[in-house]
Amino acid sequence: MNFHDRHLLRLRMNGEDHTLSDLDPRVTLLDLLRERLHLTGTKKGCNFGECGACTVHLDGRRVNACMIFAVSADGREVTTIEGLANGDALHPVQQAFIDHDGFQCGFCTPGQVMSAAALIEEGHTGSDAEIREWMSGNLCRCSAYPQIVEAVRAAAGRAAQ
């Protein structure tokens, strides 16, 4: 087994291929996004996997970018909040957060939106209780939770209960 302290990393990031060299294996995917790729939409909250502000999609699944060494994501596909919209057309979850006032300060919002977009794909929108449970990995210290649930419900195309 060949151990190294610097690595070459290939990622497909928001539909574009990136190659990064000389990567320290201690760099997390979150720090790589923010510091090397300057994609600062993904937020660094707790950096311990507790707050969900850094939620991105890795090969289509929602994950905490702070809990992943970037080197271990080699060859995989990452979608961040910057890659969610289709050109100028917002993703339905983004539009729903605006329509339903799903934020106050906005710091947790990119993570909330990425989590909600995945949750709808997963099919966990059967009830408000199910939405709350499956959104529980995203904390909002402004406590916009009722509006966030409304936004997710609307984006999923489900009527209020």
Place this chain on the structure above:
Amino acid sequence: MTPFVYARADSLGETIAAGAAPDSAFLAGGTELLNWLRLGIAEPTRIIDISRLDGLDQIEALPGSGLKIGALTHLNDVAQHALVMRDYPVLSQAILNAASPQLRNLATIGGNLLQKTRCAYFRAEEQLPCNKRELGSGCSALHGINDNHAIFGWTEDCVATQPSDPAVALAALDAVIVTAHRSGGRRIPAAEFHLLPDSRPEADNVLQQGELVTAIELPAPAPRSAYLKVRERESYEYAIVSAAAVLEMDGRTIRRAGLALGSVALRPWRLSAAEERLAGAEIGDREALSAAIEQSFAEARPLSQNAYKVELAKTAALRAIEKAARMPS
């Protein structure tokens, strides 16, 4: 974070060969290891990324009866697997009550069992006396803030608890943890995997350096099984107390019961005395069920701030039994 070198493992053979070197650590989902590195709980110099090892993320029926779950299967994939949901609801429920959806997409079932205590003294960013952090430094929780600490099996060296939810379900199910090691693998009963602090308070489980959990094996289906988690928030929080119940029933009569508590000791706490007394008891006869559970609490030893957990644990065990009895068989 101290520097380390990294390599991705391609085969199980090279993994266990490389893992035998001191200061090596396996990286699977990473949801524990990265925080250990950040806090200085572990300082490996070589990290072996096992996340892409072939064949360790499958769930398959065992010949005859039972289920084999590859250690690298992500928590969400175990919990939402059709056979796990149908035949082992206690495990599915335990997993879905653990962590957050995002963490469950990263974390693996094998890695989950290796998580360390959530004792705040142990996880403190500024190092405090803790025999799990530095053997011989003492236990800050023994006479400190211990409202959520152990009521069973603790010593003056450590009063912490093991936080894993799935581990409690696996203990009640009599699951087996299968490992690989350079000197050969082992089959370890789930209830004996974690260590109490009486021998080596710094150790968490029976694994040796370089020993890798490769699979979890579940015995015959346990459709009448359930998990109950009591916590301060409704979701995304560690348990104060949890309970896993696995029942075999004849109508309303319990034929056989497996019962384990979580977050009350440094390992899932099997209620063996209660299990014996539960055989023959009727669901609906709460007095008999409570009397049976009581048998296992003679050895409960609450700390200065957590006597409430004794009552909570008894009630959780009772409710878990009743929940299991309501599951479709």
